[in-house]
Amino acid sequence: MSSGKATDTDALVKQMKATKAQGDAETSDKTEALLSQAISMAIDQGKKYLETLLDDDFIPPLFASLKEELEKSGLAEAFQTLHNDGEMPGKNMLEFRKKGNNGIALGRKDVAKNMSYYRDAVNHYYEAYHWANLIVPKDEDFVPTPEELLASEDEPYFTQKELDEMRSIICANCAMAHMCLKNWGHVRDESKKAVGFNPNNIKAWYRLTKPHQMLQIWEEARNAIDSGLAVEKENKELIQLQNLLGEKVRKARLHRQQRDQARAERTNRNKEVWRYSKEEKIALGRLPMVTTVKDDEDEGDGDAVEHRWHHHYPHTGQLPRTRSEDGVWAWPVLFVYPSHRQSDFIEQFGKDELIAIQMAQMFPKDESYAGNGETDIAWDFNNEFRCSNLVVYFEVHCMDVDGDDSEKQVIHPDSVEQLTDLGSAMRFYESSQALQFLYACEKTSLSFWFCQTQGVLDTIPPGCSYKVPWIRYFTI
Template identity: 25%
Template sequence: MTTAGPTDTIGPTGDPPQYGPARPSATSQKSESSQDLSQLPLFMSSLDDVPEGTNDAIEALKALAYEGEPHEVAQNFRQQGNESYRSKYWRDAIEFYTKALAVGCSVDEINGACYANRAACNLELRNYRRTNLDCAEALKINPLNVKALYRSAQACLALDKIPEAEDCVQRGLVIDKYNSSLKAIQEKITSRKEVLVKLQQANLERDRLSKAKTVALERALQVRNVLQRTTSTRPPSLPEDAVVQLQNPLDPESCLCFPVVILYPLHLQSDFIRSLSENETIYSQLGDILSPLNLPGWDEKREYTYPGVEVLVEKKKYDMHGKPSLSRIGPKASLKKVLGEGKLELIDGILTVLVVPKVRLTEFVDSWKQENPN
């Protein structure tokens, strides 16, 4: 009796005998290892990941998913959606519910559940508008769908649509007056409503104060006869908080403070005073800015040592004779006095003065006249 067993063979290279099936060639091994595992059903995240017509086995599985009556296919997708939802794969669940609805089955219970469940997924993803749209479709099918009302209330609350959220809760409690979820969201709505009322009151009070401050400031400038002019642009290099302001923002009679730009036209340099009281003088500030111990680096000849400078004002607005004006400000003249006399304009909320060395005053005035001929 002969027993079948492995065949003893010697290869052309003198290899030892091989037992069992012949080992695949190197070429066939490479072919198998290079196969895209994502094309195998076991490793696929979705059957739809494979291009249509490229894998017959996958096409068969896809077709199988749509075999049966419409309500059976829809119910199958619905169950897959529920499984994805329980695993917190919200986007996958949305896809399954969408496929279930696309089948077009005539069972309201299935369609209504898919809309309500898809709304739950969108709620988790904070797609509140889509949540409300799906809830609306679910309620068209079944106006007594408490879950749809509850989820719509959550979405409306997240969007601060308080009346709509309250309406959903009230309709839900009419259907199920003991529903604990609806009562819990009702408490949240009431709490949020109180917060929004306080925020609205705070905004109204803020607007009222802002308007009152604006009126007080306008009144203060008017009483002091301050000339004002607005141009198209505000100097971009100045801080945002460089504004004219009252010491007491609601009292027009309190002290006014102004931002001031100091120009050194002979050297094309400048300094900035964030806030200068109307009761002070320009020279009082220059005493610090141009002190012998604090001279600017660009003043190589030390021409701007205080008090050896003059302060001038160039009015951009033409006078009654149709000429630009250039005025000198005295060392003892307060800002309030200079403004009241109309020598200085408030342009775009900023006061601008010119500072030149006394020894070069004539030089500057002559130059200025040449640039501004009669």
């Protein structure tokens, strides 16, 4: 509440109290004393009401858009009574429920127009459910007076248990109408509401099983069957579904167990990779692996889909691991050629292997090409991907300015986001995105047969640390 509004309210209340005090001084009998007491109570209540009205967060019930806003106004019950003035929720609920039942019955009789009848039945059940939510239930020990018994003929009353049972019946019937329309998602939702209101509604359990069967959610279907049989062991319809879906449920549970086992194994491998990276001071990071592709590009080309597949850098889903033959850690690496929308994948890139050597294996020397100078790479139309044209670059002096390695700055591309804990690394692996590894090491005497690379290494001062981008993918 603003200070100006508060001042006006205080002044008004002060004036009212002064007028009351003057009246009290002139009081001569008990009647006037009682009147004075009532005025005092009205002043206190009026002050609270004025403070509520002048509160900046106060929303009048008429303009409340949320239930919380209506309750905060303190007038929820009064507004609900005013809103339903002249209406009879109990009577309306029963009438719309009856209309919905009639709609289903007419739909079964009239095959030509049954869809229209079923849709009308759904709407009637929705109306019945709406009115059911407006009914204020009576206490379980409620004893009606003769007048209330007479009024109940027009507007019946319900206890909380009776109201929940009625809601369950309405939702189950609505699920039946949706089942006739084959709206399996709505059948599932309405059946869940029905068993939520009354877990002993056997029809609701059956109608919850059917959509799971049609949607091929076998385990959920079996759970619904088991819950229904717990209510009624000899229910023929549920037993028939149990026998029908038994084999499919068994296979679904077996597949789930296999998925859980595979997930547990991936989790263990993720932890192993993280533990090794921490020990070897390897920083793990991630980057977006999707680039822009125009929909109209290469339209009509049969290879367009394959080109886009390469251009989007698909993740192989493989994790770094130790090689069985020598126990050396090897990383899955992707070499990307964005100019041609192509890529090469190396499943096991050893920790101590040289990037240049791997590239040399992919792009042999000029002497190995045909006499006409053509390369063996089908997509290299201009014969550009030769060893003599390749250059390997290393980024030097990429630590923080203080030189204490307190902040491990990442190497290109600039969009790399470093993974800071095991949780983020595991979520990243589980989401099947690609990794980028930054491997810090000391300068050594490396002899690449790429003269360009050797020239870069010769420019590094003795004793200087540098980072080699030992990454999951390289842009060529």
